[in-house]
Amino acid sequence: MKSLKDVDKKVAELIKKEEKRQRQDINLIPSENYTSRAVREALGSVFTNKYSEGYPFKRYYAGNKFVDEVESLAIERAKKLFGVGFANVQGLSGSPANMAAYLALAEVGDTIMGMSLVSGGHLTHGSPVSFSGKLFNAVSYTVDPKTELIDFNEVAKLAKKHRPKIIVCGFTAYPRIVPWKKFREVADSVGAYLLADIAHIAGLIVAGVHTSPVGVADVVTTTTHKTLRGPRGAIIMTNNEELAQKIDKTVFPGLQGGPHDNTTAAIAVALKEASTASFKKYGVQIVKNAKVLASFLSKNNLRLVSGGTDTHLMLVDFGEKGPTGKEVQEALNRCGIVVNKNTVPRETRKPFVTSGIRLGTPAVTTRGMKEKEMEKIGNLIADIIGNRAQEKKLKEIAGQIKLLTTRFPVP
Ligand SMILES: Cc1ncc(COP(=O)(O)O)c(C=O)c1O
Numbered sequence: 001m002k003s004l005k006d007v008d009k010k011v012a013e014l015i016k017k018e019e020k021r022q023r024q025d026i027n028l029i030p031s032e033n034y035t036s037r038a039v040r041e042a043l044g045s046v047f048t049n050k051y052s053e054g055y056p057f058k059r060y061y062a063g064n065k066f067v068d069e070v071e072s073l074a075i076e077r078a079k080k081l082f083g084v085g086f087a088n089v090q091g092l093s094g095s096p097a098n099m100a101a102y103l104a105l106a107e108v109g110d111t112i113m114g115m116s117l118v119s120g121g122h123l124t125h126g127s128p129v130s131f132s133g134k135l136f137n138a139v140s141y142t143v144d145p146k147t148e149l150i151d152f153n154e155v156a157k158l159a160k161k162h163r164p165k166i167i168v169c170g171f172t173a174y175p176r177i178v179p180w181k182k183f184r185e186v187a188d189s190v191g192a193y194l195l196a197d198i199a200h201i202a203g204l205i206v207a208g209v210h211t212s213p214v215g216v217a218d219v220v221t222t223t224t225h226k227t228l229r230g231p232r233g234a235i236i237m238t239n240n241e242e243l244a245q246k247i248d249k250t251v252f253p254g255l256q257g258g259p260h261d262n263t264t265a266a267i268a269v270a271l272k273e274a275s276t277a278s279f280k281k282y283g284v285q286i287v288k289n290a291k292v293l294a295s296f297l298s299k300n301n302l303r304l305v306s307g308g309t310d311t312h313l314m315l316v317d318f319g320e321k322g323p324t325g326k327e328v329q330e331a332l333n334r335c336g337i338v339v340n341k342n343t344v345p346r347e348t349r350k351p352f353v354t355s356g357i358r359l360g361t362p363a364v365t366t367r368g369m370k371e372k373e374m375e376k377i378g379n380l381i382a383d384i385i386g387n388r389a390q391e392k393k394l395k396e397i398a399g400q401i402k403l404l405t406t407r408f409p410v411p
Contacts, residue, residue, distance in 0.1 A: 023410055024402055025336045026377060030313035030360020031172075031200065033229045034367070034410045035270070042269045043231045048262035055090075055248060070265045077271035081206055084214045084237040086244035089267055090251050090259040091234030094199045094223035098124040098168075099131055100255050101219050101236055104246040105193045106165040108135045113158060113192070114168035115150075116140035117351070118343040120315075122172040122197065139164060143174075143345050148306040150174075152182055159190045170197035170213070170221075173342055173358050175294075175309040180213040193218045199234075201311060203227025203362065206274050207283020210311065219243060227286065227312055227362045229279075230270025233263045282365060286312045289361040292371045296378025297359075302385070305344055305356070313360035317344040323385065325354030331388035332357075336401040337381060367408035376404065 005012035022034070035043075047067065053060040056068040056075070071089065078087035091097030102112060112132065114125030119142040123130040126138030139162045144151040159167065169183040180196060187194040196213035202222040204210040213220050220237040224230035236247050252259070273279060287310070294308045297316060305315035318328065325341030332339055342358035349355050359381075364373070380397055387393040 024405055025338050026401060026405060027363040028337060028339045028359040028361070028377075030358060030362060031226045033226060033362050035225075035229060035231060035266075036273060036411050038273070039229075039231055039266045039269050042266040043262055045262050045265060047265045048260070050261045051258045052261055053252060053258045055252070067261045067264075070261065070268055071259070074264050074268035074271065077268055077275070078235050078237065081271055081275055082212065082214050082220070082235075082237055084220070085239040086237060086241070086247075088236045088244075088247050088251055089233070089264055090256065091221075091236055092256065092260065092263075093232055094122075094197075094221070094234050095124050095130075096255060097221045097223075097234035097236050097251075098122075098195075098197060100247060100250045101195055101221050102132065102136065102166060103254060104243060104250040105195070105219065106136065109137065110165040111137040111139060111162050112166045112168060113139040113141065113155075113162065113164035115171055115174070116142050118347045119143045119345055120171040120174035121168075122199070125168045125171075125197070137162075143306075145346060148345050149176060150179070150182075152186070155183070156186050156189065159186050159192065163190050164192050166193045166195050168195045168197060169217075170195075170199070170201070172200060173313065173315055175304075175306055175311055175314050177210060177310045178213075180211060180216040184216050196220045197222070199223040200226050200313070203229060203274065203279075204283050204286065204312060207280045207286075209283050209287045215239065219247070224267050224270060227283070228270060228274055229282075229362070229366065230274075231263050231266035233260070233267050235267070285370065286361050286365045288371060289365050289369065289374045290314060292374040293359065293361060293378050296375050297381065300379065300382030302382060312362050313358060315342055315344055315356050315358050317356045319355060320348050322355065323388065324349060325356050326352065327388065328357050328385055331384050331394065332381065335380075335384050335394055335398040336405070337377070337384070364408075367405075367410060369408055373404065373408075 051061045052064045052067045056072045074089045115121030117127050124132045126132050141155045167187045194217040196217035201210045205212045224233040290309045294314045302316045329341040339357045341354040342356050344356035
């Protein structure tokens with residue numbers, strides 16, 4: 001058996017380079033994380049060789065004895081961890097999982113209602129460029145322009161006017177706690193299903209630092225690779241037996257063929273890791289770190305959307321006249337701080353340019369960074385933004401960042 005570097009030197013080298021990049025950079029992308037070695041071992045296992053269309057003990061192929069066991073394990077662990085009656089772990093990622101959930105609850109052409117992209121919703125929450133805006137009649141709610149918090153007057157008004165089949169809550173770029181019960185009230189007032197997409201905050205919910213929508217929303221979807229720190233995958237959950245059957249049928253055979261059994265195995269491992277006391281501590285530290293980072297950005301006169309954060313992420317708004325998100329993302333990246341440019345409420349620029357950046361602490365917290373490092377990183381970010389045209393200064397800061405990251409190994 002030849003190793004990767006014997007078979008394909010080029011790809012082996014690219015992996016080594018990516019390993020080095022991940023080690024040397026400070027990763028502040030809120031949707032990314034470092035998986036454990038155990039998760040990656042399961043992901044790289046022989047389960048990738050198997051076909052297993054169907055569900056545990058009801059397959060269309062033979063040879064699924066161990067796949068059945070591993071998928072059952074993932075399902076049982078998901079149910080226990082989130083305190084829910086049903087879980088489907090076959091969704092290939094967050095977007096296909098949302099598609100499956102919508103098609104289980106509604107027909108093509110029905111109205112769905114979600115947060116607009118510029119206000120912090122995900123593409124799959126009704127954006128016209130995604131399946132969600134093409135297959136469904138999508139209505140978008142926004143945030144209040146003053147408080148930059150969800151505008152429930154608008155949510156209720158739009159729901160009354162458009163009578164959506166599904167209301168989607170849970171976001172991509174919203175730094176505050178999501179009030180599930182308020183969404184439930186609106187959904188009930190118009191007879192809509194409530195879908196909570198907890199892709200970003202699943203790990204925080206498990207750690208008890210964000211409330212859970214289980215028991216409030218009809219269906220809960222999540223990715224497994226953000227704060228939950230697993231492989232790229234998804235879980236769809238519900239307590240409603242009828243919906244559970246529809247969800248299973250919509251995932252397979254409705255939308256997918258064979259599940260990725262190696263991913264299922266890695267999800268099972270990640271869920272075991274997420275059920276430990278140390279994961280709870282990790283989730284608590286993510287939020288502590290985010291609050292300190294936010295406070296040091298604010299102290300450096302950077303404006304945070306909604307004034308701060310209660311979660312793992314924050315948005316900096318440079319305003320119409322300030323630098324663009326693209327420009328700042330590039331300056332930070334040159335120094336070894338990785339963030340993503342992001343639209344902000346009242347955005348005036350194009351999505352590829354933007355007036356803001358989005359930052360989050362799940363990855364740096366996995367590396368063991370704490371409040372002291374957040375203070376340093378907050379000050380360094382402000383320094384880079386202030387000196388973004390001074391190559392010499394940026395080089396000096398890049399040196400400081402390299403020094404900092406060598407002290408915090410990645411798993
Ligand atoms: C809230 C939310 N839902 C769904 C997704 C989609 O996940 P994926 O990129 O795995 O398709 C994302 C991804 O960022 C997200 O933030």
